Amino acid sequence: MQPYKVDPEKPFKLKKLDANHVGDWEGKKKEGKQEFHELQQELADLQQKLYAEHKHQLLIVLQAMDSGGKDGTIRAIFEEVNPQGVKVASFKVPTALELDHDYLWRVHQKTPGKGEIVIFNRSHYEDVLVVRVHELVPKKVWEKRYDQINAFEKILAEEGTTILKFYLHISKDEQKERFMERLTDPKKQWKFSESDIDERQYWDAYQAAFQDVLEKTSTPWAPWYAIPANHNWYRNLCISTIIVDTLRSFKMKYPDPIPDPDKYIRALQNESSKDGEN
Amino acid sequence: MQPYKVDPEKPFKLKKLDANHVGDWEGKKKEGKQEFHELQQELADLQQKLYAEHKHQLLIVLQAMDSGGKDGTIRAIFEEVNPQGVKVASFKVPTALELDHDYLWRVHQKTPGKGEIVIFNRSHYEDVLVVRVHELVPKKVWEKRYDQINAFEKILAEEGTTILKFYLHISKDEQKERFMERLTDPKKQWKFSESDIDERQYWDAYQAAFQDVLEKTSTPWAPWYAIPANHNWYRNLCISTIIVDTLRSFKMKYPDPIPDPDKYIRALQNESSKDGEN
Numbered sequence: 218m219q220p221y222k223v224d225p226e227k228p229f230k231l232k233k234l235d236a237n238h239v240g241d242w243e244g245k246k247k248e249g250k251q252e253f254h255e256l257q258q259e260l261a262d263l264q265q266k267l268y269a270e271h272k273h274q275l276l277i278v279l280q281a282m283d284s285g286g287k288d289g290t291i292r293a294i295f296e297e298v299n300p301q302g303v304k305v306a307s308f309k310v311p312t313a314l315e316l317d318h319d320y321l322w323r324v325h326q327k328t329p330g331k332g333e334i335v336i337f338n339r340s341h342y343e344d345v346l347v348v349r350v351h352e353l354v355p356k357k358v359w360e361k362r363y364d365q366i367n368a369f370e371k372i373l374a375e376e377g378t379t380i381l382k383f384y385l386h387i388s389k390d391e392q393k394e395r396f397m398e399r400l401t402d403p404k405k406q407w408k409f410s411e412s413d414i415d416e417r418q419y420w421d422a423y424q425a426a427f428q429d430v431l432e433k434t435s436t437p438w439a440p441w442y443a444i445p446a447n448h449n450w451y452r453n454l455c456i457s458t459i460i461v462d463t464l465r466s467f468k469m470k471y472p473d474p475i476p477d478p479d480k481y482i483r484a485l486q487n488e489s490s491k492d493g494e495n
Numbered sequence: 496m497q498p499y500k501v502d503p504e505k506p507f508k509l510k511k512l513d514a515n516h517v518g519d520w521e522g523k524k525k526e527g528k529q530e531f532h533e534l535q536q537e538l539a540d541l542q543q544k545l546y547a548e549h550k551h552q553l554l555i556v557l558q559a560m561d562s563g564g565k566d567g568t569i570r571a572i573f574e575e576v577n578p579q580g581v582k583v584a585s586f587k588v589p590t591a592l593e594l595d596h597d598y599l600w601r602v603h604q605k606t607p608g609k610g611e612i613v614i615f616n617r618s619h620y621e622d623v624l625v626v627r628v629h630e631l632v633p634k635k636v637w638e639k640r641y642d643q644i645n646a647f648e649k650i651l652a653e654e655g656t657t658i659l660k661f662y663l664h665i666s667k668d669e670q671k672e673r674f675m676e677r678l679t680d681p682k683k684q685w686k687f688s689e690s691d692i693d694e695r696q697y698w699d700a701y702q703a704a705f706q707d708v709l710e711k712t713s714t715p716w717a718p719w720y721a722i723p724a725n726h727n728w729y730r731n732l733c734i735s736t737i738i739v740d741t742l743r744s745f746k747m748k749y750p751d752p753i754p755d756p757d758k759y760i761r762a763l764q765n766e767s768s769k770d771g772e773n
Contacts, residue, residue: 269685292577299570301616305579338579393763400756400763407547407750414759472685478678481692485671485678 221442221455223435231428231443236388238445242454249454253293256457261297263464267332268302270469274329274378277460278337280346280430281385282423283413284395286446287338290385293453294460295336304329307338320344320362321369328373341366342430350422363433374438381463382439383456384431385446389420499720499733501713509706509721514666516723520732527732531571534735539575541742545610546580548747552607552656555738556615558624558708559663560701561691562673564724565616568663571731572738573614582607585616598622598640599647606651619644620708628700641711652716659741660717661734662709663724667698 220240223229242249267273279287295303306327315323321341329335345366349359370380387395396417399409416423435441442459446452475481498518501507520527545551557565573581584605593601599619607613623644627637648658665673674695677687694701713719720737724730753759 288579291579295578296575298578300573300576300578300581300614301566301569301583301585303578304582307579336578393766396763397760400753400760403752404749406752406756409753409756409759411759414762471682474681474684475678475687478684478687481687481689482675482678484692485674488671 221444221459223431223441223443225435225437225440229428229432229435229443231386231424231431234386234443234445236386236391236445236447239448239451242451246448246450250450253450253454253457256454256461257294257297259461260294260457260464261299263461263469264298264302264334266469266471267334267464267467268299269332269471271332271472273467273469274331275334275460275463276329276337276373276378276380277334278340278342278380278382279385280339280342280383280427281446282387282392282420283416284392284399285385285387286449286452287385289449290383290452290456291336291338293449294457298334302332303334303336305336305338308340308343321365325369328378331377341369342434345430346423346426349426350419363429366434367436367439370434370436370439379463379467380439381459382435382441383459384427384441384443385452386443387446389417391447392417392420499722499737501709501719501721503713503715503718507706507710507713507721509664509702509709512664512721512723514664514669514723514725517726517729520729524726524728528728531728531732531735534732534739535572535575537739538572538735538742539577541739541747542576542580542612544747544749545612545742545745546577547610547749549610549750551745551747552609553612553738553741554607554615554651554656554658555612556618556620556658556660557663558618558620558661558705559724560665560670560698561694562670562677563663563665564727564730565663567727568661568730568734569614569616571727572735576612580610581612581614583614583616586618586621599643603647606656609655619647620712623708624701624704627704628697641707644712645714645717648712648714648717657741657745658717659737660713660719661737662705662719662721663730664721665724667695669725670695670698 239246239249267275279290281287291305304327308324311320311323324337324341327335327337345359345362348354349356374380396409396413399405431441431443442455444452444455517524517527545553557568559565569583582605586601589598589601602615602619605613605615623637623640626632627634652658674687674691677683709719709721720733722730722733
């Protein structure tokens with residue numbers, strides 16, 4: 218999956234990324250799904266270890282165009298994981314209270330603690346995406362944010378958080394199809410809003426904003442992965458592979474057994490039988 | 496599952512509850528597990544509807560003796576549910592900041608919003624359990640809390656939150672077995688701590704504290720269910736039945752289709768083909 222990593226040292230061209238790409242898995246959708254299923258299981262096991270070891274913290278950032286598949290990714294990849302160990306933080310339109318603070322304030326509060334995995338469904342990157350596209354703040358404000366974000370994420374990383382960022386790349390045609398599906402399926406119409414059509418007019422401006430995000434904020438301590446996402450099964454396979462590889466690299470182990478379990482075993486065994494009756 | 500509901504109008508005797516009880520499912524463990532599996536699936540569907548409808552909010556409180564099965568319950572029952580729609584709030588030993596506030600302050604922050612399910616793994620009830628057993632505050636302070644809790648939960652309920660509270664009842668012998676299992680399995684030893692043995696000495700005091708909790712704080716707006724929990728499969732079956740019944744009673748439906756989908760469908764269809772190429 219390394220080809221999808223945005224190299225911090227090289228120029229990056231989003232336009233060259235094919236949203237339909239399925240790499241070496243061309244014609245192997247069934248095998249790809251099987252592989253993904255195995256990764257789901259392994260992820261569930263690794264998360265248990267992460268929780269038990271209480272040493273690492275993993276932050277996963279998801280960004281995409283509307284209908285790009287953020288919700289579906291979360292649902293699919295973490296299906297087998299204990300909900301107690303994974304938190305999802307969704308960042309919507311900021312509240313008045315949030316707007317009274319700097320844009321990283323609400324984000325910092327949701328970063329993972331030791332033993333935790335946190336998934337950001339949207340994130341501080343909205344402050345250089347929607348905020349830039351709709352000029353919600355002046356350019357001289359948002360253009361400073363790339364450096365600020367890199368500095369902020371560096372602090373998190375230095376203090377122990379591993380950061381993985383995924384941009385789910387769909388094509389404009391694919392978005393049209395997904396909107397059409399929502400509009401024609403009565404069970405899905407509630408997911409559609411008029412603003413989806415409005416926002417679609419800004420497609421090119423968003424792509425330019427993503428281009429800058431990916432080129433300016435993929436760092437050694439918080440890399441971006443630009444994932445072809447027209448095919449859900451391939452998107453799931455890519456993302457779960459990267460997450461599982463990362464968790465494997467932690468070389469986690471369950472905490473050491475306690476020094477003298479026999480002491481406690483004896484204590485339990487020596488309880489008078491009367492005590493044990495209840 | 497109504498027999499396990501603690502009737503607010505009647506005296507309740509925890510001592511009469513058999514932790515081994517399996518009701519009508521005696522000798523039918525396999526069928527019970529199958530039934531549970533179907534409830535898991537239905538719960539996942541109902542949660543999707545809850546989220547889409549954005550109308551109801553569900554708070555689930557779990558309390559039990561150590562090793563009573565709170566973690567296992569969460570893992571099993573919510574295995575199939577989208578992690579985005581379910582939050583788990585674990586209340587551990589309060590921090591200095593939390594202790595500077597009233598005992599309901601940290602709890603209130605974690606209550607569910609519209610469309611959400613929140614599970615409390617421990618809760619404000621610790622403030623009349625461990626706090627009472629170890630006399631962390633004087634009796635005149637904790638004895639007021641039953642009424643305070645009832646009043647607090649009534650506010651939540653009146654403002655739209657449905658509350659279900661589960662006490663997972665295991666026997667003292669069962670706890671011994673579970674501790675023994677943790678002590679003898681090197682992969683589970685990290686779950687054991689010396690304080691588990693210390694706390695076990697207070698078994699009777701905890702049971703008396705639970706007796707009061709169940710009798711004094713089971714209300715029409717926030718009932719307690721005292722669930723026999725020596726058998727994990729039966730515990731899961733009982734709790735999932737009650738949660739699913741509650742969600743069914745909401746008679747939820749997906750939001751109405753939007754009034755004029757054709758308008759948007761035409762807008763998408765009329766995009767120039769050039770626009771769609773990208």
